[in-house]
Amino acid sequence: MVNGIIGRKVGMTQVFEDTGKVIPVTVIEAGPCPIVQVKTQERDGYQAVQLGFGKRKESKFNSPERGHFAKADVEPTRVLREFRVESLEDVNVGETVDASLFTEGELVDITGTSKGHGFTGVVKRYGFKGGRKSHGGEQDLRRPGSIGASATPSRVFKGKKMPGRYGAKRHTVQNLQIIQADAERNLLVVKGSIPGPPNGILLIKKSVKASETDNKGS
Numbered sequence: 001m002v003n004g005i006i007g008r009k010v011g012m013t014q015v016f017e018d019t020g021k022v023i024p025v026t027v028i029e030a031g032p033c034p035i036v037q038v039k040t041q042e043r044d045g046y047q048a049v050q051l052g053f054g055k056r057k058e059s060k061f062n063s064p065e066r067g068h069f070a071k072a073d074v075e076p077t078r079v080l081r082e083f084r085v086e087s088l089e090d091v092n093v094g095e096t097v098d099a100s101l102f103t104e105g106e107l108v109d110i111t112g113t114s115k116g117h118g119f120t121g122v123v124k125r126y127g128f129k130g131g132r133k134s135h136g137g138e139q140d141l142r143r144p145g146s147i148g149a150s151a152t153p154s155r156v157f158k159g160k161k162m163p164g165r166y167g168a169k170r171h172t173v174q175n176l177q178i179i180q181a182d183a184e185r186n187l188l189v190v191k192g193s194i195p196g197p198p199n200g201i202l203l204i205k206k207s208v209k210a211s212e213t214d215n216k217g218s
Helices: 063-072 122-126 208-217
Strands: 004-016 022-030 033-039 048-055 077-084 107-113 116-120 164-167 170-182 187-191 201-206
Touching: 004 048, 004 077, 004 187, 022 201, 033 063, 033 077, 077 201, 116 122, 122 164
Parallel strands: none
Antiparallel strands: 004 022, 004 201, 022 187, 033 048, 048 077, 107 170, 107 201, 116 164, 170 187
16 A cells, blocks of 8 residues: 655645634645556565656656656656555556545655755854854854864864755654645645745655554554
8 A cells, every 4th residue: 555645845824723723734735646666575675656746748758767657658757756665455557646645634754855055154054153243253253163172183073063055955744734635636734844945845654653553553
């Protein structure tokens, strides 16, 4: 059984409960995702399902890529991602996975790529306080300060917080609750925020915590 789907972050908004409480939510376009390939333990060494998402002109693909989609008899998609599965029962190439996979109130784990901020200093990247603003310290206002340790050990330790690339990293937020699930329009409304900008690609999986609870109950 497929336990996840590929989606696109639409944006954030808010919904109101019957009590009047405001809930910040993220709207996700989840699927539809055709099953492009099924990987088995005997042939590939692990069990997984390869899903596609998004449209793209066929002329943008090379011959091996077009052949890969033609073998599955599905239209070429912009994104391909794999989802590990415990069982391949009722999983067939060419079938479509959509938002009906999830239900309202269910918990999900969502993986996305955070917004990139380019090359930044330590004040923005790590929240350093910076130098003094007066008495000749104006030039040191956003500098990190000393990084060495004198003659011993005569080197800078690995992992030292210094200026560099900030953001654009893969992050997973776990146990997010689905507030609304619209299978007809393939939309999921999830409580809370999710890494990445609008239109960012997301991987939505059934929560591991929820799965463990189901297994204990059974």
